[in-house]
Amino acid sequence: MAEANVFVNNPGLAEAxxxxxxxxxxxxxxxxxxxELVRPYERRVYAAALAILRNESDAEDVAQEAMLKALANxxxxxxxxxxxxxxxxxTVNEALMRRxxxxxxxxxxxxxxxxxxxxxxxxxxxDWREIPSEALERKEVRQRLAEALATLDRKxxxxxxxRDMEQLNIQETAEALGISVASVKxxxxxxxxxxxxxxxxxxxQGWFSRLPFEKxxxxx
Amino acid sequence: xxxEAISCERVWREISNYLEGDVEPGLRAALDEHFKTCKKCxxxxxxxxxxIRLYSDxxxxxxxxxxxxxxxxxxxxxxxxxSVVWSTRAAWLVPAAALLLIGGGIRVANSLxxxxxILSEHANPGKNIxxxxxxxxxxxxxxxxxxxxxxxxxxxKERTLTAKEAMREGYVPCVRCMRKYLETxxxxxxxxxxxAQSDFDADDEAPSGAR
Numbered sequence: 531m532a533e534a535n536v537f538v539n540n541p542g543l544a545e546a547x548x549x550x551x552x553x554x555x556x557x558x559x560x561x562x563x564x565x566e567l568v569r570p571y572e573r574r575v576y577a578a579a580l581a582i583l584r585n586e587s588d589a590e591d592v593a594q595e596a597m598l599k600a601l602a603n604x605x606x607x608x609x610x611x612x613x614x615x616x617x618x619x620x621t622v623n624e625a626l627m628r629r630x631x632x633x634x635x636x637x638x639x640x641x642x643x644x645x646x647x648x649x650x651x652x653x654x655x656x657d658w659r660e661i662p663s664e665a666l667e668r669k670e671v672r673q674r675l676a677e678a679l680a681t682l683d684r685k686x687x688x689x690x691x692x693r694d695m696e697q698l699n700i701q702e703t704a705e706a707l708g709i710s711v712a713s714v715k716x717x718x719x720x721x722x723x724x725x726x727x728x729x730x731x732x733x734x735q736g737w738f739s740r741l742p743f744e745k746x747x748x749x750x
Numbered sequence: 751x752x753x754e755a756i757s758c759e760r761v762w763r764e765i766s767n768y769l770e771g772d773v774e775p776g777l778r779a780a781l782d783e784h785f786k787t788c789k790k791c792x793x794x795x796x797x798x799x800x801x802i803r804l805y806s807d808x809x810x811x812x813x814x815x816x817x818x819x820x821x822x823x824x825x826x827x828x829x830x831x832x833s834v835v836w837s838t839r840a841a842w843l844v845p846a847a848a849l850l851l852i853g854g855g856i857r858v859a860n861s862l863x864x865x866x867x868i869l870s871e872h873a874n875p876g877k878n879i880x881x882x883x884x885x886x887x888x889x890x891x892x893x894x895x896x897x898x899x900x901x902x903x904x905x906x907k908e909r910t911l912t913a914k915e916a917m918r919e920g921y922v923p924c925v926r927c928m929r930k931y932l933e934t935x936x937x938x939x940x941x942x943x944x945x946a947q948s949d950f951d952a953d954d955e956a957p958s959g960a961r
Contacts, residue, residue: 594821694805
């Protein structure tokens with residue numbers, strides 16, 4: 531009986547319906563509801579802007595601009611797309627435009643010298659072990675991971691953030707960045723392998739030293 | 751069917767697609783076969799899996815302090831967003847939140863006497879997951895998965911149980927293979943997690959734990 535209630539209440543469906551209702555009301559002019567509509571996604575919007583601009587102040591400004599643009603264009607939103615994906619795509623567009631406008635050359639990264647079509651060979655083959663998610667409770671671990679991500683060349687970082695952190699699918703990532711699906715896959719592979727090597731190096735440096743790994747093993 | 755042996759270099763090229771579930775069945779079988787005997791490639795596979803799992807955790811996305819407040823203000827200033835009247839109307843939320851905090855405090859106090867499943871406060875709750883759905887867990891991990899998910903760690907230690915049982919034991923849904931159940935998760939609704947918790951309260955017994 532209790533199990534039946536799960537289906538009857540169907541919270542996921544209820545939430546989706548609530549979002550659709552909010553969208554419809556904002557589309558009819560109830561702009562005061564817009565913040566309530568976008569609040570669940572504000573972190574993701576900010577992260578998408580930061581991945582492209584790499585400057586917290588610019589990222590916040592662009593995130594706000596993107597939200598304003600989304601509100602101004604809310605009537606163009608069609609229900610066949612996910613609202614969160616639509617918001618992220620607007621944000622990515624805004625951030626890319628800002629970067630072009632300011633002609634910011636972000637030249638950094640461990641992979642700048644490698645050609646995208648070339649091979650990337652992993653460097654570390656230590657014995658592996660799952661890093662427990664509790665590791666992320668520690669701010670220094672999150673910071674180290676963020677720093678590792680920041681060292682990637684932007685073309686890899688952008689794809690990685692949109693696919694693996696923002697959870698866009700491959701096609702959506704390609705559309706948001708205006709690149710081919712094949713390029714997304716190539717860049718994603720490199721980003722993941724490079725981060726793996728960077729984090730393996732972090733293990734050597736003791737980033738995760740207070741975590742309960744077995745003696746003699748690495749996270750991988 | 752005999753699988754053609756593949757090189758480590760080929761495995762590395764395909765490892766991302768493998769984790770995406772985006773390889774043909776024949777290639778997948780060849781990769782699985784390769785992983786059985788190649789420690790180096792298992793290291794690459796598990797390391798890459800670790801990367802995806804850690805970075806996909808929502809704790810990795812941090813916004814500057816006051817971000818939401820500034821956004822709300824800017825929307826209001828634009829004349830398109832929430833008005834002052836709206837903000838005033840929302841004032842009732844303050845005492846309501848205080849009541850919820852008090853209620854939550856009592857619940858936390860009550861909970862101190864009973865061992866709880868090991869769950870991160872940020873773990874994605876299992877909203878909308880059919881309780882009888884068969885899922886897979888493994889002894890050295892905390893996520894539960896759809897059978898066949900490439901993110902299952904230690905496949906030789908995996909076991910199958912229902913989603914409800916997995917939740918009761920403290921496992922959380924894999925953010926990759928369970929994604930469709932998590933996208934519209936909202937802590938304000940009744941969830942499978944809460945249902946599992948209420949069953950747990952009723953039973954008043956310690957779960958076996960996720961480890």
